[in-house]
Amino acid sequence: MTTLAIKDLYVSIDTEQGNVPILKGVTLTINTGETHAIMGPNGSGKSTLASTIAGHPRYKVDSGSITLDGEDVLSMSVDERARAGLFLAMQYPVEVPGVTMTNFLRTAKTALDGEAPSLRHWTKDVKTAMAQLRIDADFAQRNVNEGFSGGEKKRVEILQLELFRPKFAILDETDSGLDVDALKVVSEGVNREHSKGEMGTLLITHYTRILRYIKPDFVHVFVAGRIAEEGGPELADRLEEEGYDRFTAQSAVEA
Amino acid sequence: MAETTHTEISPDTTLEGEVTAIGDLDGKARIGAPSGTGERPAAIDGFTEEGESLPGGDDGTGQLGFKKHSHGNAPVVPEASRGERRRSFDLADFPTLTGLEEDWRFTPLKRLRGLHTDALSGTAPGIEVGGAGNVTVETVGRGDARLGSAATPEDRVSAAAWNAFTEATVITIPKETVADGEVMVKVTGSTSEAAAQHILIHAEAFSKAVVVLDHSGSVTLAQNVEIIVGDGAQLTVVSVQEWDDDAVHVSSQQAKVGRDARYKHVVVSLGGDLVRLTPSSIFTATGAEVEMYGLYFADAGQHLEQRLLVDHAVPNCKSRVTYKGALQGVDAHTVWVGDVLIRKAAEGTDTYETNRNLILTDGARSDSVPNLEIETGLIEGAGHASATGRFDDEHLFYLMARGIPEKAARRLVVRGFLTEVIQQIKVPALEERLSESVERELAAGNL
Numbered sequence: 278m279t280t281l282a283i284k285d286l287y288v289s290i291d292t293e294q295g296n297v298p299i300l301k302g303v304t305l306t307i308n309t310g311e312t313h314a315i316m317g318p319n320g321s322g323k324s325t326l327a328s329t330i331a332g333h334p335r336y337k338v339d340s341g342s343i344t345l346d347g348e349d350v351l352s353m354s355v356d357e358r359a360r361a362g363l364f365l366a367m368q369y370p371v372e373v374p375g376v377t378m379t380n381f382l383r384t385a386k387t388a389l390d391g392e393a394p395s396l397r398h399w400t401k402d403v404k405t406a407m408a409q410l411r412i413d414a415d416f417a418q419r420n421v422n423e424g425f426s427g428g429e430k431k432r433v434e435i436l437q438l439e440l441f442r443p444k445f446a447i448l449d450e451t452d453s454g455l456d457v458d459a460l461k462v463v464s465e466g467v468n469r470e471h472s473k474g475e476m477g478t479l480l481i482t483h484y485t486r487i488l489r490y491i492k493p494d495f496v497h498v499f500v501a502g503r504i505a506e507e508g509g510p511e512l513a514d515r516l517e518e519e520g521y522d523r524f525t526a527q528s529a530v531e532a
Numbered sequence: 533m534a535e536t537t538h539t540e541i542s543p544d545t546t547l548e549g550e551v552t553a554i555g556d557l558d559g560k561a562r563i564g565a566p567s568g569t570g571e572r573p574a575a576i577d578g579f580t581e582e583g584e585s586l587p588g589g590d591d592g593t594g595q596l597g598f599k600k601h602s603h604g605n606a607p608v609v610p611e612a613s614r615g616e617r618r619r620s621f622d623l624a625d626f627p628t629l630t631g632l633e634e635d636w637r638f639t640p641l642k643r644l645r646g647l648h649t650d651a652l653s654g655t656a657p658g659i660e661v662g663g664a665g666n667v668t669v670e671t672v673g674r675g676d677a678r679l680g681s682a683a684t685p686e687d688r689v690s691a692a693a694w695n696a697f698t699e700a701t702v703i704t705i706p707k708e709t710v711a712d713g714e715v716m717v718k719v720t721g722s723t724s725e726a727a728a729q730h731i732l733i734h735a736e737a738f739s740k741a742v743v744v745l746d747h748s749g750s751v752t753l754a755q756n757v758e759i760i761v762g763d764g765a766q767l768t769v770v771s772v773q774e775w776d777d778d779a780v781h782v783s784s785q786q787a788k789v790g791r792d793a794r795y796k797h798v799v800v801s802l803g804g805d806l807v808r809l810t811p812s813s814i815f816t817a818t819g820a821e822v823e824m825y826g827l828y829f830a831d832a833g834q835h836l837e838q839r840l841l842v843d844h845a846v847p848n849c850k851s852r853v854t855y856k857g858a859l860q861g862v863d864a865h866t867v868w869v870g871d872v873l874i875r876k877a878a879e880g881t882d883t884y885e886t887n888r889n890l891i892l893t894d895g896a897r898s899d900s901v902p903n904l905e906i907e908t909g910l911i912e913g914a915g916h917a918s919a920t921g922r923f924d925d926e927h928l929f930y931l932m933a934r935g936i937p938e939k940a941a942r943r944l945v946v947r948g949f950l951t952e953v954i955q956q957i958k959v960p961a962l963e964e965r966l967s968e969s970v971e972r973e974l975a976a977g978n979l
């Protein structure tokens with residue numbers, strides 16, 4: 278079992294108006310085999326947490342720690358974090374000019390494993406994974422995310438999740454912008470990988486809808502840069518009925 | 533990127549689309565900039581695409597970090613039709629350059645080191661022709677009747693070069709001969725006095741050859757390369773510019789393409805302070821096909837310019853133009869202008885031209901201007917596309933977040949982008965050398 282531990286994390290960003298604190302003391306521990314859902318209103322800092330774990334240079338860690346089995350993640354570069362087993366399925370995957378999916382997937386796999394995948398197996402794995410996620414075979418020859426629809430981009434993120442087999446997958450609103458069919462296909466992909474028991478999942482979402490397909494073990498409600506409440510799957514049901522108002526009102530009072 | 537070809541067009545159409553992309557320095561327009569709402573732009577294109585329909589106008593795309601403007605913000609001397617540009621061997625027919633001329637407006641004249649003003653009396657760079665034994669190589673005097681038969685100067689520097697060269701190199705691939713091996717023409721400069729050079733390449737009827745002009749060293753050079761592609765001949769001319777950092781090279785490379793001929797022209801511009809190439813293909817008889825490729829990689833301070841002309845003057849010819857450029861570093865500047873002219877007689881023409889640029893760092897600037905002039909509606913197809921994208925921190929983050937180290941990520945992008953052109957050369961040793969040169973360019977950029 279591997280553990281990803283986030284302790285009392287404070288993160289800010291530099292804007293034209295000066296430094297803005299966003300995360301204000303986040304503590305969270307995930308073990309492989311577990312699924313944690315982070316739910317929260319727009320702007321509460323969910324993506325900030327995800328991007329900070331992945332090492333996006335825009336986010337400045339002011340204090341606190343992130344460790345992977347005790348190893349300091351914050352001192353690792355972005356690519357080192359990925360090679361250590363962290364994977365971020367992005368909320369807005371970028372289009373990368375000039376690089377075909379095929380070339381990209383192979384290069385990334387080689388970098389992650391430290392050796393080139395066996396060509397025969399790899400080609401087959403890619404084909405199978407694409408078929409399962411209902412991604413057209415001709416996407417392999419297209420440039421990374423270029424001209425893909427929002428839903429296609431999300432599927433391609435999960436394709437990578439299945440091919441790269443990370444220890445921890447952080448899914449930043451993978452469900453947003455997906456229709457019901459696509460949501461099912463994508464959830465199945467995550468569940469396939471999760472069922473192997475070697476991956477921890479941090480599922481970031483705004484809506485409870487995806488939780489019908491991916492069952493969380495823990496639910497954390499994220500408000501104004503910190504976790505406002507935690508519980509089991511039943512907490513999601515409550516949010517479904519009551520929305521975030523209770524929490525946002527509360528944080529307004531505190532502020 | 534979707535590309536468009538169109539068949540339904542009306543005569544007398546001129547299509548122009550001009551795109552200037554500037555890597556911004558202040559970071560303001562960069563992807564992921566503060567938006568105040570917490571929502572980043574939902575879709576961020578790697579490329580801004582300019583594609584045009586016939587008949588049509590301009591679909592302005594005012595995207596992040598891109599600037600686009602049309603003709604007219606500088607007092608440019610207008611040109612009625614590309615086909616009417618002055619052609620002459622007489623220098624006096626070309627007025628002194630001011631920089632406002634349509635065809636010189638992007639070129640920093642100050643950096644031409646006198647090529648446009650001085651007598652080109654310096655020593656011409658050395659020429660060494662090797663390779664195919666069954667190809668004839670001659671050094672001839674100015675008086676040789678063959679010189680000037682394929683090309684007439686179209687600008688002042690070219691005319692100056694025509695009037696200044698003392699001897700010319702004539703390479704002939706004899707009739708029905710398949711050159712045995714590539715013809716390697718090594719042009720090596722060792723002085724920076726302004727000089728002129730003249731080369732004639734004649735692929736006689738039904739011959740087949742690949743000729744590589746391999747430029748290196750230091751020069752201030754005005755060069756005319758005239759090319760005759762005989763009936764049924766298959767000729768590839770590759771012009772490689774791997775000059776030293778201080779070189780200034782202005783080269784007109786005009787080809788006359790005969791009946792059923794196949795002509796491929798490949799430009800690779802990597803080294804030099806200022807390199808300005810004007811390759812043209814003029815169809816003189818039906819059934820011919822031309823492919824023109826280009827690859828350029830500009831570093832900090834470099835000016836790499838290419839202005840093409842494809843002149844469809846006769847029926848049933850086909851042309852494809854694909855130029856790709858990468859830019860990195862402050863004041864790296866590239867210019868691509870692609871003029872395609874479909875004259876009244878050129879029924880059944882099939883043409884498409886593309887230019888793509890990839891800006892790798894802040895402070896670089898790329899200009900891309902496709903021009904399509906059409907005088908007949910009875911054509912197979914005509915289209916063009918121009919796109920400029922930037923590789924920025926978000927692209928880098930995405931690739932690195934997949935475990936790919938920074939340097940490898942940049943290499944991946946640039947290599948993927950430029951290989952398409954390198955692969956067209958089909959001379960394995962040269963392809964390999966150029967791939968390595970591109971890698972070196974990348975490494976030199978401190979990326």
Ligand SMILES: Nc1ncnc2c1ncn2[C@@H]1O[C@H](COP(=O)(O)OP(=O)(O)OP(=O)(O)O)[C@@H](O)[C@H]1O
Binds near residue numbers: 319335566570
């Ligand atoms: N680059 C940035 N510049 C300025 N403010 C930013 C930037 N990135 C995030 N923020 C601010 O930080 C806060 C948290 O943003 P974040 O994207 O982490 O929220 P989120 O919970 O993921 O929201 P959403 O549900 O909309 O995805 C917001 O107030 C947002 O405006």
Ligand SMILES: [Mg+2]
Binds near residue numbers: 323325450
């Ligand atoms: Mg978000």
